[in-house]
Structures are given as C-alpha cells and as structure tokens.
Amino acid sequence: MTDAALCAQIAPPRIGERLADALLSGRGIWPAVPAIIVLMVVAVVPFAILLSLGFSDIEISRGDIVSQTFSLTHLTNALTDPLYWITFQRSLNLALTTTALCVLFGYPVAYLFLVGGKWTKRLILILTIAPLLTSGIVRTYAWLVILGGRGVVNQTLMGMGLIDQPLRIMNTHWAVLIGMVQIHLPVMILPLIAVMSRNDSQIMEAAENLGASRLGTLRTVILPLSVPGIGTGAALVFTLSYTTFVVPQLLGGGNYLNAATMIYEQVVFSLEWSKGSVSSLLLMVSCLIVLVCIALATNHFTRWTKGREA
C-alpha cells in the first residue's frame, strides 16, 4: 500500500460527515427536532393558550382583554351541566358502538386476506384503500343519496313492498352510525392485516396438522395472535370516531350533538371560547382514559410477548 493511500485511510473523517454521524447515532433527539418545533408552534402553544382561556375569568372592554384571573368556574359549570353529561355519553356510545362494529365487520375481511389467494388479497387491499383516497366529506354526502327519503334504500324497500312510506333514516342516530362505521372500517382493517400477515404462515399449517379444524385454528391460533392488531385498530377507530365532527354534522342533519359538534357550536356560534376550551380538555382526557383501557386490555391478552428478551 502506498503512503498516500495509508494516510487517506487513517485521516479523520470530514467535519460534515462527523456531524451527520453524530445526528444519526441515536444518542439525543436531534432527528426529531424539526417535527418537535413544528408541533410546538402549531399545536402545543395554541392548545396552551386555549386551555388558559378555559381556566380564567376574563374581563373584556372594547375588544381588549382587561384582566385575566385563574378560575375553575368554567370547569365546575361544565361538570355540573347535564347537557355535557348527555352529550359526552352520546359521543362515547357512538364511538364504542362504531369501534365494536368495525371489529365485527373488519375482522372477517382481515381473515379473508390472511387465508385468501393472491387475487383476493389484491381486491381486499384495493377496496380498503380506495375509500381513503377520497375526501371524508364526499363519502359522507354519498350516504345522503343512499339513505335519503328518495334514496336507494327506501326505493328498494318500497319497491319490494316491505314498507308503505319512506323510512326516516337520514338525520337520525342510525344514519350517523352507518356513516361512522363505513368511514372508519379501513382504519380497522389495515392494522389487522399488518399484524396478521406478520405471523409465520406455517403456524396455521402446524395447527391443522395437529388436528385443528379451520374454526379451531381461528379460535386458538389466529385470533390470539391478532389481538395487537385489534387493539391498534380499536384505538385508532375509537379516537377518530370519538372526536369526529364531519359525519355527525352532515348525516345528523346539524342537530346531532356529540362532543365535537358541541365544541363547534360553542366556539363558532355562541363565541364562548372558555366553554369550548373546557369541552376540548374534557374530550381529550376522556378519550385518553378509554385509550388506556384499550391498551390495558390488549396487554392482558398478549402477555406472551413479555419476557421475549429474557
């Protein structure tokens, strides 16, 4: 080896290279800094300001804040207002029902993806992802055409002579629920498919070889192993449907009050920002409580993943 080549080999790396290596080494949080700055500016700071409105009495004179003092009045008002309880209960009911129905309808699709052939898999992926490529508002409006008084459902039922006059589906709880399940189903199916196809395909063959029927394999092997997928999907669907605004607003006909539409009314129509602030906080906290419950339940059913490193 020539001296020059030897020198090149032991020469220290350039400063830029060293900096890049330090950034990518995994020590410190440097790679996340840009995202953190953006989140601080567009999410954390505004939310803090909003919260401060909810926990203070504000005197306003001629459009300017004159004095701002800490107060729990808005929170205690909200917690003692039956309207809040009814609204949040309705939101919770709607979100939990939506989540349960998404699991119920989504799981068989994910199972079919797991055991189906190449074309079945492709078809399921296309049908699952396609709705995500269109706007939620468009998809929601499509339900007007289907569920309306002169919509496809009523026309068909009347054509078959099952009913004499159109059912009132639009602007009811049922319309909202149908829309919610349809909008959120892909969010359930995709994590399920991701988790279920991670498993060794020979595991199902092993179960069959050891005498399990298809149902036995599903019950004893596929289902327990897909619990993390159910947990992830349920958490996503619950969060999205608990805080959703578009579907209840459009399919509920503007008078379906859930937590999100209530906040909208408080902020946009009655201009009570302090109330809106407290409502947002309550929505966030109650959502977190349910998410923790889902996480605990998922953990309970996946104890086998613990001690993997042991």
Place this chain on the structure above:
Amino acid sequence: MMHGPTGPSTKVVSTAPVLSIGAVSKSFGSVRVLEDCSLEIAEGEIVTLLGPSGCGKTTLLRCIAGFWDADGGSISIDGQEVAPVPVNRRPVGVVFQSYALFPHMTVAQNVGYALRMSGAPKLKADETVASALATVSLTGFEDRYPAQLSGGQQQRVAIARVLVMEPRVLLLDEPFNALDAKLRGSMQVELRQLIKTLGLTSIFVTHDQEEALTMSDRIAVMRAGRIEQVASPDEIFDRPATAYVADFIGVSNFWDAEAQGGQVALPDGKTIETDLSGPVRVMARPHNLRLAPPGDGSWTGKVTFHRNVGPLIEYHVESSVGGAIRVAAMRQERARPIADRAEVSITVIDPANCAVYSGE
C-alpha cells in the same frame, strides 16, 4: 414412552409398507414439480428425500401432509388412500423448517395442542405432555414461551408436539436449517436415535448430504421432480446409480472414455468391465486414487493445491486426463505431504469401485 399408562401398544409386525407413494405428480401452472415419484417406506424406517432446492422434495412432503393435493398418482398410509382425508385427520406429524411453534402458548400448551384439539381428557393429556417433554429432555421448561428458548430447545418442542399425536408417519422438513453447525451434528445423531427408539416411520427432507448420510436408513436422491435413486447410504455412496447421484453425494472425479467390447480402459492402463458401449463417463472417488512418483504410470499430473481434512490429505491435481482430479490420502505420521507443483502419476486402487455411466 409416548404411550399412556396402559403401556406400549402392540404394533402389528408386517411387511406391508406403512407409506406408499405411487407415481405421484404435481404441477404449478405449466411447471412440473413432481413427476412419477414412487416410494415405499417400511415400518420404523427413516427415508431421506435429498436434493438441491427446487428438486421437488418439499412439494412431495407437503403432498403427503395434505397441504397440497397431488395432481396424479396415489399416496396411501397403511394401505388406505389419503387423498380424501383432510389435513387435520391425517395420521401424519410434521416438524416444520421454522418449527412453527405457537408463540402465544407455553411449551406445555404447545405440546398439548394436538390433545386439546382431539378432545382428550385433561388429566391424561397432562400425563402425555409430561412424558413427551421427558422424552425430549425438556422437563422443567413447561411454562416457558418459545421466544425464551434456544434454537435447539425450540426444535425439541416441535418434535414433542408431533409425538403426542402418535403419528403413523413423521415428516421432517429440513429441521436442522435453523441450527448452527456444531449443534446440528449432535442433534442429528440424537434425533435419529430418538426416532429409532420410538420406532417412528419417518421421511426427512434435506439438501445436506452429510445430514442425509447420518439420519437415513435409505436415501431417495431427487432431481428436477423425479426420484433418481433410492438406496441405503452406503450403496448411494459406493454405487451411485447415475452420474448425477455420484456428483451430488460426496466428492467425485469424472472423465470421458470410450467403451469397447465390454471394457473401458482407465488412464493408468487398468481396465473395468461394463455393459455399455460407445462414449462413457467414468467416476472414481478421491480415496480410490493414489499418487505415485512420476514415471511410474501413464496417467500424469501436477499437484496444484493440497489441504488438510482431518485424518485425510486432499490433493488437487491438474492431470492429463479429466482435468482437475482430487485424490485423498491417509495422513501419515512423520511423512511430509507431497509438495504443491510436484509432478506425480495417478493410479486407480480398485477398478471395480469405479463407476461407468453412459456419456452425453
């Protein structure tokens, strides 16, 4: 060991094969994966399907297990055709290449799975699981999860798991692939002894000839969907039926020659008998050749390389006939090996141990 408190069930001693495969064929689309494969396996026999990847050995295994249906031919166990029998009713146990243990079940739950599926009473099932775990020396590991076990232990769980179902035929799909080389050797011997003790009729799939020679009573060498030769390890090694088998098993030297009047002349002047005539290929194993000082014979060459293989020294010789020839010599104390670049002559020790195959 694997039976309940009533003791070992008496097996009917008969000469009828446990498993018989008759002219099985299988295609995927236009690709013919198995062609006219026939094989009979006797009670307690271990037969290896040996061949390079893509030769159809795993396909044949999967057809026997029922994961795939054969297109033609018949597979029967104890004289009963298994084609109409679904996977979960076949008396066949599979040890998978990846072991395919259930990650969410403990060792005991994994091993007891077949018994739960067949609805065996719990008390008896627990006993059977305990004795199966004892058989594979995993007593005390009942409550571990597969991820907490080493590769060798996982393999033994996979074996115990199929043993409890008392299969008529045990299928092992490259079970040593996931183990490191050192463990592989000892597990091979251990597994063979275990299977022999239990008297299980087994088919073992591998692409590793050493594994095949260690494990099997008979070896079926496969090539492009066909079974090329079925014979005992000794016979496969000493009298390979085709040039392909000779080339696949062990190290072989080949050269072209001409058969005339029922004889083939060897390059060192000796002759061997043959039924063939015209162009032929002659095969000699390295240990059937001997190196001598030049001038002693008509078959000459030059040593290009030698290496130490345990008790043997393997010489690579660039020779006048057959190109690169490999010769194995016993290591001799205090004697120096022949130096590289030395001129040598090659002689055949026993012409009867050379094989002659038709050329082209």
